Amino acid sequence: MFPCLSPRGDGDESDHSETMTKQCAARGCTEGTTGYSTLCDNHKHIQRRHGHPEQGGITVHRLRPYLKRVEARRAKNKDSDAWSILEARWSALEAHAQGILAEWASGKAMVSAQVQAAQQLQALSGSVPPSTIVNTALAMFLMRDAEPRRFASDRAFDFQLVRRVRGLAPVNAGSYWNHKAQRTTKVYRDLPPRVAELLGRQLREAFGLAGFMLAEKERAEEAKAQDQQRRLAEALEALA
Numbered sequence: 001m002f003p004c005l006s007p008r009g010d011g012d013e014s015d016h017s018e019t020m021t022k023q024c025a026a027r028g029c030t031e032g033t034t035g036y037s038t039l040c041d042n043h044k045h046i047q048r049r050h051g052h053p054e055q056g057g058i059t060v061h062r063l064r065p066y067l068k069r070v071e072a073r074r075a076k077n078k079d080s081d082a083w084s085i086l087e088a089r090w091s092a093l094e095a096h097a098q099g100i101l102a103e104w105a106s107g108k109a110m111v112s113a114q115v116q117a118a119q120q121l122q123a124l125s126g127s128v129p130p131s132t133i134v135n136t137a138l139a140m141f142l143m144r145d146a147e148p149r150r151f152a153s154d155r156a157f158d159f160q161l162v163r164r165v166r167g168l169a170p171v172n173a174g175s176y177w178n179h180k181a182q183r184t185t186k187v188y189r190d191l192p193p194r195v196a197e198l199l200g201r202q203l204r205e206a207f208g209l210a211g212f213m214l215a216e217k218e219r220a221e222e223a224k225a226q227d228q229q230r231r232l233a234e235a236l237e238a239l240a
C-alpha cells in the first residue's frame with residue numbers, strides 16, 4: 001500500500017570520501033562539518049527536523065492569514081460538498097491508521113515508520129475536529145502558492161505541513177488511547193524524518209489537489225479585483 005520511501009539522506013549519507021573538516025553546505029553557514037556529513041551539526045539537526053537544512057519552521061502566526069481565507073471560503077460556501085468530501089478523506093486516513101495499529105497490535109511485523117505515522121494520525125483523530133485539520137492543510141497549500149520561497153523543497157513543505165497539522169493537537173499529540181491494550185500509549189514528539197515523510201505524503205495526497213485548486217481560485221479572484229481597480233482608475237482619469 002505504501003510505496004518505498006526514497007532514500008534521501010539526513011545529511012550524513014554523503015558520498016564524500018574525505019574525512020577532513022569542510023565547510024557546511026547550508027547557505028551562509030561557515031561552520032565545519034564532521035565525519036562524512038556535508039552539514040554542520042546545527043544544520044544536520046535542522047534537516048532532520050524540517051526536511052531541509054535551510055528550512056525555517058512555519059509558525060501558527062505565519063499561517064493565520066491563509067487559514068482566515070480558507071475559513072472565509074467555507075463560510076461563503078457552507079453547503080458545498082467539498083468540505084464533507086475532504087473531511088471524508090481525513091476519515092479514510094484515520095481508518096487506515098486504525099487498521100495498521102490493529103495489525104500491529106495483533107503481532108504482525110510492521111514497518112516502524114508506518115506504525116509511528118499511524119499513531120500520530122490516531123492521536124490527532126481523537127483530539128482535533130476534522131474540519132480544523134482540513135482547514136489547516138488547505139491553508140498550508142495556499143501559503144505555498146502565495147509564498148513559494150518560504151519552502152526550501154517539496155520535502156521541506158511536507159515536513160511543515162505535518163508540523164502544523166500535528167500542532168493542532170493539545171500537547172502536540174503526546175499520547176493516544178490504545179484500544180487493544182486498554183491503555184494510553186505515548187507517541188514520539190520529535191518525529192523521525194521517515195515518519196514525517198510518510199505523514200507528509202499522506203496529507204499531501206489527501207488534500208494537495210484541493211489546496212492547489214483553491215489557491216488557483218484565490219489567485220484568479222485577486223487578479224480580477226486588481227483588474228477592476230485598474231479599470232476604475234483609468235475611467236476616473238478619463239473623466240472630463
Ligand SMILES: [Zn+2]
Pocket residue numbers: 024025026029030031039040041042043
Ligand atoms: Zn551549518
